[in-house]
Amino acid sequence: MSKRLRNTEVCADCSVPEPRWASVNRGVLVCDECCSVHRSLGRHSSQVRHLTHTPWPPTQLQMVQTLYSNGANSIWEHSLLDPASVMSGKRKANPQDKLHPNKSEFIKAKYQMLAFVHRMPCREDDSSTAKDLSKQLHSSVRTGNLETCLRLLSLGAQANFFHPEKGNTPLHVAAKAGQVSQAELLTVYGADPGAPDSNGKTPIDYAREAGQHELADRLVEVQYELTDRLAFYLCGRKPDHKNGQHFIVPQMADSSLDLSELAKAAKKKLQSLSNHLFEELAMDVYDEVDRRETDAVWLATQNHSTLVTETTVVPFLPVNPEYSSTRNQGRQKLARFNAHEFATLVIDILSDAKRRQQGNSIVSPKDNVELILRSVGVRHCSDSQDNDQPDYDSVASDEDTDPELPSSKGDRTKSLDSDLSDGPITMQEYMEVKNALSASEAKIQQLMRANNSLSDELRLMQKKTERGAFVTTSSSLPSFPSTLSWSKDDTAPKATKLEKQSSMPESDYDNTFNDSEVEDSSFIRRSRLRSWMGEGHSIPELDDVETEPDPALPSTEDVIRKTEQITKNIQELLRAAQENKHDSFIPCSERIHVAVTEMAALFPKKPRSETVRGSLRLLTSSACRLQSECRKAVPSEGCPGPDMQLVTQQVIQCAYDIAKAAKQLVTITTKENTN
Template structure:
């Protein structure tokens, strides 16, 4: 394969045979020369995964995949628009062979592979997710064939390698494995397809391959599944585990592992072990990228003509910035280059050890795995050790405030070489006392949490009683109002309600608006004529105590959920402001929130009835959302949030675009922004493909907070319009 004269990207610049391509970009399916390789490496592995054709060990099937892509014109995918004759008229062109590497050729390569400036673009759609889904379905169908370039084109347009087909119940990698398409499986895994993904029947692509008799493909998928830890182990000891015989991990040991660990090293190791699976995976991926950078640097320095080429195309001193990562993570990735060979080897060993512990659920490394001994004089495999460690030349990256999740969280490991397994050493009295104190502190914390939980339970019961009392009071006031309408004392300034004119006015006013749920207690019963039976007590809705299996979950949501319930009741009581404005309540009656509100009169504000009617819709949907949170029905979050957003939009449309009052403007801003945030938080309740599930307790707390803000804003708008209409 390598003896064949392949035309590489550099050959597009018409470079002669003395610069034949010796490198390949695995994920782009092209071959490149030394000169272009330096630019590809500076893009980062997220843009171009560079490997040497002869000095780097290749899986044969992966090398065959790259050869097939190149032979079938994969380069035309990345230069699609340049092949259009119209591109000459628009000024688009390739770099000329006479152009300098910097800036001409380097800018062209960056535009081509990093910015994807010349890739075919699909017609613009309003729904990008629908377009991505269509492309992913096409990919799902195409991988059963041997047409690699079609699948690469779909992936370049945004098709998802881990797409789960809702009708078929599996992923593209399942289909490729069943069809025995080895090259398609290699391409999909290069773009992130998971060999351990489960189909609707709980089977993995490895199972599909074995059932189809594709045992070599199944063994290759197992290797890909352990690619990260295999690469780290090979970097240290030059060996890979024997997966066919059930050995999946090699955890080397340092030669000085018998030395006592420093306190800083112990703390670093504990911090590494305490990371969540998601953060640990991010750290492991960053270390994997650093291993790739160091190994490629070593090959680069060993194969260059140092008298000419290296002067212009030097090594990559640290990992390039990945725009998809946070600035904190990018800074941590760059700091990995400051680790010397011994420090970096220690970090790699700790990651291998903890990866095995997390996979197998055991912290004890078996003697069979610790067969490799890493000497203290680990060879320097990169040039970054010679740099000034006090002031490295980092990329300009903005700093985040949150430094708790900084990637090199185990950099304390560099103080001493660490044993990959602490359990082999005898337990000292000091360690025993530390564990004992930690257990005592944990027990005290548990008791404290249980006490707080009981207090919250008592508080919730009191709040429920208060809410029932307020509902009863509200019902009594409505009955009193209904009675006073027909029993006005003599000498009153009000006209006789039995007079035809007064009755006609009441019926006309009542017919001009819908009945409010706050007005009747149920939203279904109209005003009753004098002499009819008032509302029965059982018609008044009451808040029932939460079931035992719900109480603990609901209590964990915090005080916002309980405050929200109170706000919903207060909104209903704002109806009294309308009653007072009609003279139905005595002058001594007062609503403090209305009395304290100072605002300029604004005749453009909507009527109180319209605002309350829209508020009813909002609060009804918020109550449904709260019930879903109490019952852990997280799949109902998104439908509830969409209904709340529609109700909020309708309520905001009642108000003028630019209200006079700053109070109104602030309440509207809080209402609409909280509804938007609620939708975003509810979307987090759905697990993403290939990622760890969300922290549902945190998501639920944020959802409750957003619902609280929406109810608060709605209450403010009801209060404002009631005050305005009263004045």
């Protein structure tokens, strides 16, 4: 959709007049030079679109224009508006500054580090801050005050927050109130149009009941945004959702190249992925489509005689720090595919998405996303010897992870078969789970008190290590906007959201299961766990997916006791980090590793439950990664000193993962022991 630029519009980052690009999730307009830096940050930081050369949903463009006009930029430059910032030497970029390093460093600090956003005052009850912010968001979306909601989201409010008293999410409220721009903002930050309320109604249902039919149609488009974008990339058409057509699967003009044994094997492996891993692969391909399309628009709109060459190149998907190194490497390899190769992969994904949505039978998952990318890459790349070259960015690597090794029995990168059905749960099952979890609440209050204290310290350390940003990167990044549903029955509620790994629970440690987390498909319940594949060490016995029935899980009291021991050691580590006592990192990490090993020993060697296996893997691999990160704090002879800020950030992340996994195991054992 085209847009007439007004003379009053200036770049949000350097004040150059007549900006031609927009950052959708930040609600700002930027110039060509600054946009080149935005593109290098990745969609998880800034989702850029050209104002006149990119197809826009009209209501989404209106949302961005409203945010820009109402001063959304002040959210991201809050501290710069303080007169004291001038005295301290802090300032924003100006038109005369060089792109590198001046403008680029400012933009990275502004949107990646969130260095200038408003800081919430530190309070003893900080553990409830995220939930309070989310409740404010839930109330605010019924009004037209967009910038208030963006500010709440920037502070850590969750777009998918399920209000325990109201029984619905912010998107339900916005849909009922007919607040189209609020709905657009929420979906940009990952709100799920298919999420059910306490009565099983979705935001789409709310909009239709309120007579907001255009909004309902738009929410359906958002629900299928991923597959719609892939189809449009190949054939320039989108499905007619109003008439019940939800998928377009283009066909290659010459399919003879797609009949090799390698091709068949690659397609079979893709079909055998679990729904969760298939969603991750589909999201990565979506990001690559966005990169390629944005590159094409970029090249078509630049004055090549004056623009510096370095601003035109984003050679592959930027690193997302919330993803494992294995996934980041796989994402970057997508840039190697030529047009025919990439189109073939896109068609395979569209075909399988349609099959899964219609509920056709699938094979048990046996391979991870990286293996699929390798298989497809081998099938397509003419220069196969290039496959072993590390042409990707260096990422926060896990030293023992080799993404080029094929999966085999016992390999930790193998996905796990599930003993649960992928079909929708019944209302009876829903109520049984809800009642059982409600009955277990008293048993874990003791743990919750300890974890609330730990949560406060984690947040405090994250604030100190991220250069003044209040919220952590993972809690501030916008979630992926699209949803897919794999329901076998179109009449069943479809609450299956394409989740991004960066999404955080509404409160990091107050995340006992509630109504909003009892989703309609069992694979979504399983996908709540952080992916441990390709990350660190694991318990060797757990790598065998063919497990025997396990004896009873340990008692809740034993698990709580071990969890408290882990929590105490983590608190000691965090105090050492806070006081810059880096020489204490290694002994602290060793004590945590011992406590984790003792806790893992409480559980069967071959747990039958995938959820238990997943939590144990996250627990033990994070403990091993913590030891590795803590060792980096000790300078090696003949090597430059470590970046202690980066090391401390990694240590805090590992500590968070350990505490989260321990909490999951307490919740699991509590649920099992009360059944």
